[in-house]
Amino acid sequence: MRSILAASFLIFLQIIRGERGLTRDPEFISGIRNVSVAVGRDASLSCHISNNQGYKVAWIRIDTQTILTLNNHVITKNHRIDVSQPEDTEWKLDIKDVRPRDAGFYMCQVNTEPMKSKLGYLEVVEPPSIQDGLTSRDQIVSEGDNIVLACKATGHPTPQIRWRREDGKHIRGNIDKEYIGPIISLVSVSKEDMGAYLCIAQNGVPPAVSRRTILQVKYPPTVLLTPGPAAGVTGGALVLTCAASGFPEPVTSWVHNNRAIPSGGRFEIVTEVQDGQVITRLVIDPLTSHDAFSRYTCIGKNNLGSAEDSITLNITEARGNDDVKKVRVENEIIYKNPRLEIWEINDLPNPSYPNQENKGKAGGRGAGGKGELFTRRRNNGVTEPNQDLFSRASTDFEFKATFLIVVLKMLFNFLNPEI
Template identity: 30%
Template sequence: MGFCVDFIEVLLCFFLFLQTGTSVYSEGQMPNFDVPILNVTAVSGTTAVLPCTITGITDDNKVAWVDPRKKLLTVAEKRIITDLRISVERPFTKDWNLHIRSVRLNDSGEYLCQINTMPVKSMKILLTIHEPPSIIEHSGDQTVREGETVALWCKVVGEPYPAVTWYRHYIHEQKSAKSAIGEEGEALRIHNISRYCEDIYECMANNDIEPGASQRMKVNVQFPPEIQLYSNRMGQSKGKETILDCRITANPHGYIVWKRKGKEITNSHKYGITVYEDDRYTKTLSLRIARLNDDDFGKYKCYAENKYGTDTEEMMLYEHVERRITTTPKTTTDGSLIETYSWKPAVYYDPDSRYSPTRSWDDPKYSGNAGASRAGSEKTCRQSHHMSVVTLGFVTHLIICILQR
């Protein structure tokens, strides 16, 4: 029987297949399948081998393969269809194995190996195709405002159907790490997201067929500016230099500036503006003021703005005057000269009348490392003042004792 190439020839081949081999067989001479019914599993892209071993076959018998859609594939060793992936391989005389190269998912199903006896004998073989997972669509990187809900998703395919696990990569940590989050599924939702949730997220699909599939997505969380001052008040002496620092936390960073009397301060011989990157969200806007004079004391405003909002904070720069020691000579009845010491606290020039220089020296409003570029802590200032009083008191007592002698 020749090779069949079109539909009419296929029908003819099938008719000849059914009509051939009508001989009368004695018992034990009937062709039989020599392998048990079994199932075959193959991975997509590989070659699937469907075995069919027959004993007792004669020259009058023909063997045919039929696919799950009842389509005739081969008769004897000839391929009936045009699919070049299909062939019949016979490593031994009894073998009529069907080979399907580069199998696809739609090749799955029940195949029949048939012998044209009367009636026709058939053996069923179930072919199952396993396919490694793949991600065909995903949500991609997300940029959201703080407080919103983020939806990340991955659409996966594979056979058997893959399980999807979500991971978070802590890219801002010193050591690279990741951890599983949420539950299995194609979608991950993060409700009321905060800036601390900004990271790389990854969906991983797995069905025990290698290779697995994964997709990373970056979540960027944005929020309005937040300003923090190290101190709301700064004291410095006239003629010296001082530095005012303002920390701005925002994402993204936009317009940041120091203002004086409603006007933006820019770099000049008087002012120096420097921006320092503290971390991924925070910058320090540093204002250096050279050679302080009377016009430099007063309020300074730090202002920040981005597309989500604005923030502002004020700092009071006041004049700090060094403490002075005055002595008053006094003569005793015996002619001895005794000097007494009186203490005059530092005088603060403050344009804001709410803070009067006549207030107590221990008033917390005057705490700070006055005279330095940046304010110190209240504790440091109080310890320093206490040590000065004790030391000078001891010196005074020593002078009086020497004079009395």
């Protein structure tokens, strides 16, 4: 009896297989390869099944238990889903314009008894994106304040956050130039902490992104006259350079012996900003004897205070470029301009001494003396003949006549030494 039932069951299976036209059950040729794709790209998952004639092949999304396709028909209403059969043994699920929510497990299933299936995973990678609401903006703080700089980014895989200073300096309290982590805490900030901080987020999916946060620390000015020459000669030029730093940006000025210096005349003031410092230059041209041992001061001010730095100049008289050039004529006459000054005979006084030392003396041989300086000075500094031997030489003609008489007198004395 049992043998008859077994034979009947075998005959039934053969009838079923004959109706499907099969000699063997479908088999998966290989597993489904996992796929990783960036957001916005297209993705495809493929399963390969042998002996699939007469059977139904479906694609199902596991997390939602949604049937997407059945054989060559799309069941879901998602217009980005499609199915194709490039070969008799290949069933291909296509997803266009992949989005982060498309990530997950997908099942390729054939309706055998029992059901056969294979799973494949779709990974959707997303480049990092910095979240504005959770990332620090530019900050202005006072010296001694405690601050926190935060940076938050999304993406898949989870982005790594790195901080570094834009000027290449080390972040305080960190050995390396880069700090890894979403938050920087700075206790009792100082002006050395000022600058631009870069938050960089990356997760291996290009492009990496960054956000620039500027930290400004309010502090009173500091002023420094940069090293340079503080000496010169009269008639020359000299440039004094001063660097002022502070926040808010200081206003600079120059003072000479406690008097403000305006730009103009022999002074020129040039100001520019370099690397967060106010650089101001004072050009003095020309230098005069009044600049000798005088004090020049650079001042910087902001609403938190002021600072200054001073320098004393060492000015010497120019040599080899005298204001008055004198010519000596054979031990007898030395003159510059006939309208300005005349000396006669031997004992010529030193021109550097005041003319008052020779006032009232007899003038040369013709006037009863030797070495007399016949000059005087007006208030405006112009030298002209004194009221003596040449007092009547008010014009060029009169002077030339008087000068000729003097020359003839000298010639006469030379030819007649005994007289």
